[in-house]
Amino acid sequence: MSGTNAGRAGRLPLLLGLVAVLLAVGGWYSLRRADDLRGGAVAENTALTDNARTSEVKGEVGDAVAKVFSYGYTNPGATDAAARSVLVGAATGQYATLFKAVREQGPAQKLVLTTTVTDSAVTSLTGDRASLLVFADQHGTRATDGRTSTTPTMLAVDAVRRGGHWKITELDTLAGA
Numbered sequence: 518m519s520g521t522n523a524g525r526a527g528r529l530p531l532l533l534g535l536v537a538v539l540l541a542v543g544g545w546y547s548l549r550r551a552d553d554l555r556g557g558a559v560a561e562n563t564a565l566t567d568n569a570r571t572s573e574v575k576g577e578v579g580d581a582v583a584k585v586f587s588y589g590y591t592n593p594g595a596t597d598a599a600a601r602s603v604l605v606g607a608a609t610g611q612y613a614t615l616f617k618a619v620r621e622q623g624p625a626q627k628l629v630l631t632t633t634v635t636d637s638a639v640t641s642l643t644g645d646r647a648s649l650l651v652f653a654d655q656h657g658t659r660a661t662d663g664r665t666s667t668t669p670t671m672l673a674v675d676a677v678r679r680g681g682h683w684k685i686t687e688l689d690t691l692a693g694a
Contacts, residue, residue, distance in 0.1 A: 561643045561644075562641050562642060562643055563642050563643070564639040564640065564641055564642040564647075567642065570642060571639045571642055573683070574639055574642060574647045574649070574676060574678075574683050575637045575638075575639055575649065577676075577682060577683040578637065578647070578649055578651065578674055578676050578683050578685065579634040579637050579651065580634075581599070581603035581604075581683070581684075581685055582632065582634055582651050582653060582672065582674065582685075583632050583633060583634050583653070584596075584599035584603070585599045585600045585603060585604065585612060585616075585685075586616070586630070586632035586653070586655065587599075587630055587631050587632045588616075588619050588623055588628060588629070588630040589629050589630075590623050590624050590626070590627050590628050590629065590660075593620070593623065593624075596616075600612055603682075603683075603684055603685055604684070604685050605677070605679070605684045605685070605686055606686045606687070607686060607687055608675075608685045608686050608687055608688050611687065611688040611689070612688055615688065615690065625661075626659045626660075626661050627659060627660030627661050628657060628658070628659055628660075629657070629658045629660070630655060630656070630657045630658075631655070631656045631657075632653050632654070632655045632656075633653060633654050633655075633656070634651055634652070634653045635652050635653060635654055635669075636651075636652045637649050637650065637651045637652065638650045645677055645678035645679075646675070646676070646677055646678075647675070647676045647677075647678075647683070648673070648674070648675050648676075649673070649674045649675075649676065650671060650672070650673060650674075651671065651672045651673075651674050652669070652670075652671050653669070653670050653671075653672070654667055654668070654669055654670075655667070655668045655669075655670055670690065671690075671691050672688060672689065672690055672691065673687075673688075673689040673691055674687065674688060674689075675687035
């Protein structure tokens, strides 16, 4: 055997050993990732596996968003009542901040604001807690000058199931996104 062939033959076991080590490390990593996916938060998220519950939370939260973000200057109490019935925790303060201008300017402008949820997606559903993205159109009309506008909006919403109904616990307009 020549020196070149002997050198190659000597490197072959080393190369095969390196490949075996890389395969073992890759297998160990894959096994760990599979364990992570079978347990923990990913496995507990039933948003894609429990269609009935996912549909329920989408429906209730969508209705709630439509009610609390709609406003009529002739009956602002309806909006207040809707907010009290479906908002809890941090969402009450977040909503007050978001809706402050409407409350202040609505009566003078004779504002009618109608919010229609166009779509929603449950990103997480674990037990009695859910996170959603809610897409809506807000149609506004000012009776003082007849101006109308439509504004699309997207909200990140967290909700919790209490007393047999879904309540909104967090609201984020994703304005900074």
